[in-house]
Amino acid sequence: MSALFTKRLSKELVDLKINPPVGIEVTEADTFKSWKLTLDGVDGTLYAGERFTLEFRFSPNYPMESPEVVFTGNIPIHPHIYSNGHICLNVLYNQWSPVLSVRSVCLSIQSMLSSCTCKEPPPDNNHYVKTAKASPKQTQWSFHDDSV
Amino acid sequence: MSDEDLTFEDSYRDSDEDVEDVEDEDDYVDDDDTDLNFTDVVAEKDRKKNYEVDFIVHSIEGIVKNQDDEVTHVSNILGIQKQHAATLLRHFRWNKERLIERYMEDSTEVLNKAGVITDNARTPKFIKIPGFICDICCDDDEDLDTLALSCGHRFCKNCYEHYLTQKIKEEGESRRILCMASKCNVIVDEKTVELAVNKDIHERYRTLLNRTYVDDNEYLRWCPAPSCEYAIECHVPQTSLTSIVPTVECVCTHRFCFGCGFPDHQPSICVLVKKWIKKCEDDSETANWISAHTKECGKCHSTIEKNGGCNHMTCRKCKYEFCWVCMGPWSEHGTSWYNCNRYDEKTSIDARDQQAKSRASLERYLHYYNRFANHEQSAKLDRELYNKTEKKMEEMQQTSDLSWIEVQFLKKAVDILVQCRMTLKWTYAFAFYLARNNQTDIFEDNQRDLEMAVEQLSELLEKPIEAEKIAELKQQVLDKTVYVGSRREVLLEDTAKGLLESRWEFQVDIKS
Ligand SMILES: [Zn+2]
Ligand SMILES: [Zn+2]
Numbered sequence: 174m175s176a177l178f179t180k181r182l183s184k185e186l187v188d189l190k191i192n193p194p195v196g197i198e199v200t201e202a203d204t205f206k207s208w209k210l211t212l213d214g215v216d217g218t219l220y221a222g223e224r225f226t227l228e229f230r231f232s233p234n235y236p237m238e239s240p241e242v243v244f245t246g247n248i249p250i251h252p253h254i255y256s257n258g259h260i261c262l263n264v265l266y267n268q269w270s271p272v273l274s275v276r277s278v279c280l281s282i283q284s285m286l287s288s289c290t291c292k293e294p295p296p297d298n299n300h301y302v303k304t305a306k307a308s309p310k311q312t313q314w315s316f317h318d319d320s321v
Numbered sequence: 322m323s324d325e326d327l328t329f330e331d332s333y334r335d336s337d338e339d340v341e342d343v344e345d346e347d348d349y350v351d352d353d354d355t356d357l358n359f360t361d362v363v364a365e366k367d368r369k370k371n372y373e374v375d376f377i378v379h380s381i382e383g384i385v386k387n388q389d390d391e392v393t394h395v396s397n398i399l400g401i402q403k404q405h406a407a408t409l410l411r412h413f414r415w416n417k418e419r420l421i422e423r424y425m426e427d428s429t430e431v432l433n434k435a436g437v438i439t440d441n442a443r444t445p446k447f448i449k450i451p452g453f454i455c456d457i458c459c460d461d462d463e464d465l466d467t468l469a470l471s472c473g474h475r476f477c478k479n480c481y482e483h484y485l486t487q488k489i490k491e492e493g494e495s496r497r498i499l500c501m502a503s504k505c506n507v508i509v510d511e512k513t514v515e516l517a518v519n520k521d522i523h524e525r526y527r528t529l530l531n532r533t534y535v536d537d538n539e540y541l542r543w544c545p546a547p548s549c550e551y552a553i554e555c556h557v558p559q560t561s562l563t564s565i566v567p568t569v570e571c572v573c574t575h576r577f578c579f580g581c582g583f584p585d586h587q588p589s590i591c592v593l594v595k596k597w598i599k600k601c602e603d604d605s606e607t608a609n610w611i612s613a614h615t616k617e618c619g620k621c622h623s624t625i626e627k628n629g630g631c632n633h634m635t636c637r638k639c640k641y642e643f644c645w646v647c648m649g650p651w652s653e654h655g656t657s658w659y660n661c662n663r664y665d666e667k668t669s670i671d672a673r674d675q676q677a678k679s680r681a682s683l684e685r686y687l688h689y690y691n692r693f694a695n696h697e698q699s700a701k702l703d704r705e706l707y708n709k710t711e712k713k714m715e716e717m718q719q720t721s722d723l724s725w726i727e728v729q730f731l732k733k734a735v736d737i738l739v740q741c742r743m744t745l746k747w748t749y750a751f752a753f754y755l756a757r758n759n760q761t762d763i764f765e766d767n768q769r770d771l772e773m774a775v776e777q778l779s780e781l782l783e784k785p786i787e788a789e790k791i792a793e794l795k796q797q798v799l800d801k802t803v804y805v806g807s808r809r810e811v812l813l814e815d816t817a818k819g820l821l822e823s824r825w826e827f828q829v830d831i832k833s
């Protein structure tokens with residue numbers, strides 16, 4: 174395992190614990206392979222009062238390669254989130270940059286939830302869930318609409 | 322052209338066939354003796370056929386050399402260093418004329434947009450900056466080597482190396498590697514890559530860059546055959562693909578369409594091929610029953626299995642002779658009132674209600690799909706049969722006084738047969754989309770003539786081989802092979818001419 178990988182993740186973990194963003198909490202980070210975080214719906218949005226769990230899986234090439242990020246358990250109903258937990262968000266795939274982090278990804282997802290005006294699943298949900306691979310990174314995503 | 326390049330005329334054309342001229346106004350085809358002599362030969366022969374296009378096969382070495390020549394040329398004209406000329410050419414997707422034109426208008430803007438820094442004082446280098454913390458690895462070592470691209474985003478050398486290695490080795494990227502900062506669109510230039518990665522990765526990077534030369538060039542395409550490393554040059558633009566089917570053949574013998582990369586699909590144009598394949602995928606369940614290997618005899622109902630490509634079937638039990646495709650009596654297939662290829666549109670015209678209409682449209686599709694799929698299947702069976710025959714011929718060579726050369730006629734016959742079946746296959750996709758007008762009869766006549774000839778040749782090849790009758794068989798096969806080839810030519814020539822003259826009308830929009 175590269176020094177870069179462990180050093181960077183240790184730093185991120187300390188930072189998340191000492192200075193956690195509002196509504197985001199690390200609940201499981203025993204290894205550098207995968208972490209779990211909870212994400213609370215922001216007050217005054219459609220998701221207020223709800224709590225979701227995000228799972229991050231890191232490859233040894235992290236942060237040069239994006240982490241694999243999915244919702245587990247209670248999946249938010251949202252036009253860009255599939256019922257198998259896969260998230261259609263460009264920074265997780267082709268727009269990933271190594272300066273992004275677990276923190277910035279969580280904040281992006283939180284803001285994606287907060288700006289939602291209509292709680293409904295993606296129109297192609299059934300088809301996607303039937304055909305998708307286990308990892309969302311194997312999906313060829315097309316990002317039509319970043320405003321929802 | 323360079324020594325490594327192989328022009329098609331010396332690589333695969335049979336000397337007794339018509340030859341074609343090589344595009345001479347081409348940038349990097351230097352004049353050499355072959356070309357000059359060649360022009361003389363062409364003058365005496367017929368002009369190029371309408372269904373054929375000019376093309377050149379390039380080896381990797383040839384591609385690298387062409388690329389270097391282009392770079393040197395631009396570097397001389399613009400008076401800039403070679404590596405900068407290379408970056409500019411890549412930015413302009415090797416459109417040299419447009420690059421030079423734009424550079425003459427506003428060189429500063431062109432250089433900026435392509436991310437080229439010609440100022441030597443500003444060439445990329447790694448430097449140490451006191452108090453610097455790398456945003457990616459969080460390292461803040463005193464003697465950390467750091468570098469910023471023209472955008473000013475600064476990171477440490479270690480991160481550059483990891484990042485570039487990941488992009489080059491794992492993701493196979495080269496020309497479009499972006500700055501590591503989020504949402505920054507500045508390209509990591511060649512010099513920076515060279516400074517940051519190890520020798521192996523740098524070599525891989527150069528190889529990938531070479532590949533982009535072909536990928537980015539509208540007139541070049543890699544041969545899609547697995548592990549084939551040749552590229553084909555052909556000057557048919559994408560905008561002509563509704564009137565030309567640019568079919569090329571690599572030195573590895575793979576024949577494919579330069580327009581879409583698909584295996585040879587003459588006479589269908591690319592857009593119809595795409596629509597047809599999509600349709601067949603969508604309707605695969607309905608059409609599944611067709612691919613079955615076994616059918617029932619129309620007379621005695623015993624099960625009949627097909628083991629050769631020929632569609633002239635004879636029931637072993639009752640001796641009924643019939644056509645595998647339409648199940649009609651074969652007696653109607655060898656004559657001028659042969660109708661197996663035509664779809665009788667009458668049934669669909671008569672259909673009044675919705676249900677009858679949709680049944681008629683399915684029937685119409687199945688008519689064409691059935692014949693399309695059957696030729697594909699038959700070509701496979703023809704090949705298999707040939708392989709068996711070849712073994713037998715080898716045995717015969719040992720027992721009789723046949724020479725190796727003498728038995729080659731069968732191989733050539735099978736090659737032509739399979740090629741004609743591919744052509745026939747695609748005539749059915751073409752015909753499916755064809756709107757009926759006074760031209761369609763000509764097309765169907767040509768299709769019928771080729772199909773009849775093909776079935777006759779296929780039947781000949783299924784005949785048992787006996788040593789004493791081989792001379793006779795050989796003559797029959799040779800004659801039929803020539804005939805079949807000429808039928809194919811007639812069909813392709815007329816269809817290609819029709820496309821150029823917009824003689825065909827289609828039931829679908831071919832411009833979308
Ligand atoms: Zn760093
Ligand atoms: Zn940048």
Ligand SMILES: [Zn+2]
Nearest residue numbers: 544549571573
């Ligand atoms: Zn090839």
Ligand SMILES: [Zn+2]
Nearest residue numbers: 578580581591
């Ligand atoms: Zn094509």
Ligand SMILES: [Zn+2]
Nearest residue numbers: 618621636639
């Ligand atoms: Zn029978």
Ligand SMILES: [Zn+2]
Nearest residue numbers: 644646647661
């Ligand atoms: Zn028939």
